[in-house]
Amino acid sequence: MKTKIEGPVRVRFPPSPTGFLHVGGARTAIYNELLRQSLGGSLVLRIEDTDRARSDQAMTEQILSALRWIGVTWDEGPTLQSAGVDRHRSVAWRLLAEGKAYHDFVAPEAVAAKRDEMQKAKQNFRYKDHFPPPSADEAKERMERGEPFAVRFVMGDEPIVVSDIVRGEVTFGDEMLDDLIILRSDGTPTYHLTVVCDDIEARISHVIRGEDHLSNTPKHIALYRALDEEPPVYGHLPLIMGPGKKRLSKRHGAASAEEFREQGLLPQALYNYLAFLGWSPGDEREIMSREELIGAFTAERLGSSAAVFDPEKLAWVNAQYMSGLPLATILEHLAPFLPEVGIDLSALDESVRARFEAGVDLHRTRAKNLIELASFAVPYVRDRLDYDADLCAKFLKQEALRGQLEQLIEQFGSLEAWTVESTEVAMRSVAEAAEVKAGVLIHPTRMALSCSKAGPSLFDLVAAMGQEASLRHLGHFVAFLRANA
RNA sequence: GGCGCGUUCGUCUAGGGGUCCAGGACGCCGGCCUCUCACGCCGGUAACACGGGUUCGAAUCCCGUACGCGCUACCA
Numbered sequence: 001m002k003t004k005i006e007g008p009v010r011v012r013f014p015p016s017p018t019g020f021l022h023v024g025g026a027r028t029a030i031y032n033e034l035l036r037q038s039l040g041g042s043l044v045l046r047i048e049d050t051d052r053a054r055s056d057q058a059m060t061e062q063i064l065s066a067l068r069w070i071g072v073t074w075d076e077g078p079t080l081q082s083a084g085v086d087r088h089r090s091v092a093w094r095l096l097a098e099g100k101a102y103h104d105f106v107a108p109e110a111v112a113a114k115r116d117e118m119q120k121a122k123q124n125f126r127y128k129d130h131f132p133p134p135s136a137d138e139a140k141e142r143m144e145r146g147e148p149f150a151v152r153f154v155m156g157d158e159p160i161v162v163s164d165i166v167r168g169e170v171t172f173g174d175e176m177l178d179d180l181i182i183l184r185s186d187g188t189p190t191y192h193l194t195v196v197c198d199d200i201e202a203r204i205s206h207v208i209r210g211e212d213h214l215s216n217t218p219k220h221i222a223l224y225r226a227l228d229e230e231p232p233v234y235g236h237l238p239l240i241m242g243p244g245k246k247r248l249s250k251r252h253g254a255a256s257a258e259e260f261r262e263q264g265l266l267p268q269a270l271y272n273y274l275a276f277l278g279w280s281p282g283d284e285r286e287i288m289s290r291e292e293l294i295g296a297f298t299a300e301r302l303g304s305s306a307a308v309f310d311p312e313k314l315a316w317v318n319a320q321y322m323s324g325l326p327l328a329t330i331l332e333h334l335a336p337f338l339p340e341v342g343i344d345l346s347a348l349d350e351s352v353r354a355r356f357e358a359g360v361d362l363h364r365t366r367a368k369n370l371i372e373l374a375s376f377a378v379p380y381v382r383d384r385l386d387y388d389a390d391l392c393a394k395f396l397k398q399e400a401l402r403g404q405l406e407q408l409i410e411q412f413g414s415l416e417a418w419t420v421e422s423t424e425v426a427m428r429s430v431a432e433a434a435e436v437k438a439g440v441l442i443h444p445t446r447m448a449l450s451c452s453k454a455g456p457s458l459f460d461l462v463a464a465m466g467q468e469a470s471l472r473h474l475g476h477f478v479a480f481l482r483a484n485a
Numbered sequence: 486g487g488c489g490c491g492u493u494c495g496u497c498u499a500g501g502g503g504u505c506c507a508g509g510a511c512g513c514c515g516g517c518c519u520c521u522c523a524c525g526c527c528g529g530u531a532a533c534a535c536g537g538g539u540u541c542g543a544a545u546c547c548c549g550u551a552c553g554c555g556c557u558a559c560c561a
Contacts, residue, residue: 124487184559215556366523442520454522
């Protein structure tokens with residue numbers, strides 16, 4: 001039975017600052033945001049930094065930055081899980097005092113040995129079947145002797161039913177229900193204790209997380225009950241896989257949001273693509289903005305089977321945004337990639353800047369990403385271009401071409417109106433006078449203006465470049481042909 | 486080993502007993518457009534994991550098998 005969700009909701013996204021924001025995590029964040037935005041309520045961001053050794057401030061910043069880049073917004077936090085350690089510990093003491101947890105003096109090695117033994121005998125292993133809790137007196141005595149101990153939570157034997165938004169009711173029988181450590185012998189709380197405590201503390205109503213936590217959920221529910229708290233509504237998302245439904249890793253291309261950012265993808269595209277990995281609006285829309293997704297999102301439509309991450313489809317979605325977003329938005333996202341190709345926007349005067357923007361607008365439909373777009377923009381701002389003799393080999397061999405291009409320069413130079421139409425008329429008349437097909441002039445001209453054999457329709461290119469820059473490049477190109485003939 | 490989850494074109498998915506000889510999208514192939522390359526447009530390719538049931542009728546419900554993934558930590 002799927003549970004219908006009603007708002008307002010209090011949801012959370014708790015990344016560990018131990019690395020980059022994985023696409024799976026990014027998608028979890030997106031669904032939580034979509035749920036919160038569509039139903040009202042709050043999304044709280046919590047940094048799970050209890051594993052101090054592997055966490056640091058830079059990593060946390062990295063994750064926040066990736067979240068902001070992709071366009072996920074949150075209402076509360078980021079709060080640090082590490083700030084609640086005393087609270088977590090006192091909850092463990094409380095459970096101990098209420099007899100819902102006990103002191104565990106068994107050495108980890110002894111447990112591991114037993115586990116291995118059972119594993120070899122192909123038997124199910126449960127801690128509580130082999131290591132009975134110490135009596136109160138024994139525990140007291142051993143504590144006084146200074147023996148190290150962990151705190152273990154008592155799991156009942158009653159089956160626990162998880163009512164999951166995406167999977168319906170999932171029952172866990174007693175084979176899986178085992179006493180679990182909530183406080184390590186060094187006094188630090190374990191994950192299961194901390195999530196439950198923090199979700200209670202933040203009054204979380206809905207926990208939407210990865211499927212890897214589904215089997216952990218009965219433990220969490222037991223903890224809620226032991227603390228006399230109502231468990232949240234759960235929803236476990238299928239995992240994002242690599243090719244062949246194997247675990248997704250860097251080997252399959254990018255696996256983190258940061259990498260896509262560096263590759264020059266638009267965040268709108270990643271957001272859109274990720275939202276569709278495991279969810280669909282039910283109609284035939286594929287390209288939906290964050291706002292449209294918020295309007296259409298319902299948790300009931302979340303899928304339950306694992307999806308393979310497909311960089312090719314992401315590339316297509318990206319291309320849709322490259323051509324569909326307002327120019328100003330493209331320009332904004334393009335800015336960080338400009339220094340790489342030697343463009344300093346602040347140093348450009350107004351006319352060059354206008355030329356640059358016209359060029360970006362003209363090339364955006366054929367650039368796969370922002371890196372490519374940036375390089376396409378170079379000829380619009382640079383005074384002189386460097387031509388490649390190999391690429392131009394064909395033009396170098398055409399002796400008549402130089403003279404024809406000079407004719408063209410003359411014609412272009414005398415044009416009063418510089419438009420797609422006027423330049424085309426001028427070029428065709430030069431071609432006609434020289435008794436060659438227009439293509440004979442069009443291709444070298446494209447090369448002269450863009451250093452490339454392929455590109456936009458030539459007259460669009462010429463119009464965007466403007467008269468002055470077009471003539472200048474053409475002049476340089478003829479000189480280049482002469483010098484290398 | 487135990488337990489849990491999953492399985493529709495290569496990939497993302499629609500579908501939830503008859504309207505499905507299974508629809509859309511990416512990819513791939515072909516065509517149109519054309520000064521090139523893209524975009525766009527048109528067409529094609531290709532799937533209900535397997536086996537049993539239930540039913541007049543199953544992609545849809547039930548059981549089993551296979552495969553994949555997850556959990557089974559003093560990791561999170």
